[in-house]
Amino acid sequence: MRLRISLIIFAVMLLISCNSGSRCYESTDTLMVTTLIGSKSLNIGPVIIRGYGKNVVGDTLYNNKDTALVKRIALPLALNSDSTGFVVYFNNIASTFWVRHTMNIQLISQSCGFAPYYELNATKRTGLVDSLRINVPAVGPKSVETFATNGQNITVYLHLTAN
């Protein structure tokens, strides 16, 4: 009899306890981790970054007035295009860099939904952007977490001159 009672009690407990939560605990923001490095080991002054063609107030992705040897930024990539352009304002000059990529939308989880995964495959630059280097071509929702302290998807070398 004890077994039979425990059968019923545990069955009810099981049914009640299986009410699964539906919160999302994972990131779905896919951002390309970018490091800005100045030439000649010079400090980088104030930098503003916007998406190419995004000139409306509120379109600024990054606005940092500090001076530092290295600046780290997480930048979003285009969803409906195979390349993404950014405008970098520093030393009162607007420079651009472009990243060519492929994209694949994947399901993260039931509670988080879908997120894009990118593969970086080429770059282009203008102005004071000296060069670009793709370090880790795979960009996904965990890139920011992966490169939280060091490492990056792409390195942007800026042409700096000593004043």
Add this chain to the structure above:
Amino acid sequence: MDKILRFIFILLLISPLWGFAQKKPEVWRYEGPRFGLDVSRFLMPYIQNATKGGFEIQADYPYKGNWFPTIEAGYQTVDDNKDAFHYTNKGPYARIGFDVNINKFESLTDNDLVFVGLRYGYSLFAQETLASTYSNYWGTTQNAFPKSNLSAHWGELVFGLKGELLRNIFFGWTIRAKFPIVVTKDPHVKPYVIPGLGYTSSDVPFDFSVTVAYRLPLIRTKTIPKPLKTGGRERQELDPNDPENNNQNENNNRGGRISPGSMGGNNSQF
């Protein structure tokens, strides 16, 4: 009057013999295939926020008393319509394996089981993403991914209880640890729920079932299965004072195969 007195006298004389002549009802142990239904599959939509539907049927058959070769089969549908995506998934699945009773049977009528078991599971299912939406700084993308046919293989460790609540009617539950072996990959949508396997959000998904089963009493016996050798006694000893074991000594080894409802039988041992 004389005749009446004589009748009463004879009656009193033979009355103690009635007790011997009156047979106690025989107690048998019944065995046979058991067919069950996992009722948790029907209750789930009312308990969880899930959109799962489907059914699962189960069958087992006793082998040497404590071993139960088991087969389970079912069909599952998932229709998950959220703000960000609409996903569907459906397909049949089957599991094959066995349970081993680790509980000691106390009497001929004791059929309660505490068991551990192993399963091999296979599912053939189709999934489709009817719509998905993702937005960021650059805008919004909307995608749909067509139907793809996938399959999955997995293993299961099972622990459960099963008790005979009414004659031949069993109620029980199991907890299952599942070990995905091979799951066909989809480039866009890793299936987050697989029919028969459950949610794939963890490496070892846990699941449970709540079963109501009916046993076809095809076999009857007077022998209680020996407990498995886990330090227990070699042979089951019965309490002579237990009324459920009242015919044990005189009828042992008189098991027989019967048809349901019939009390007759031959003397073959189960």
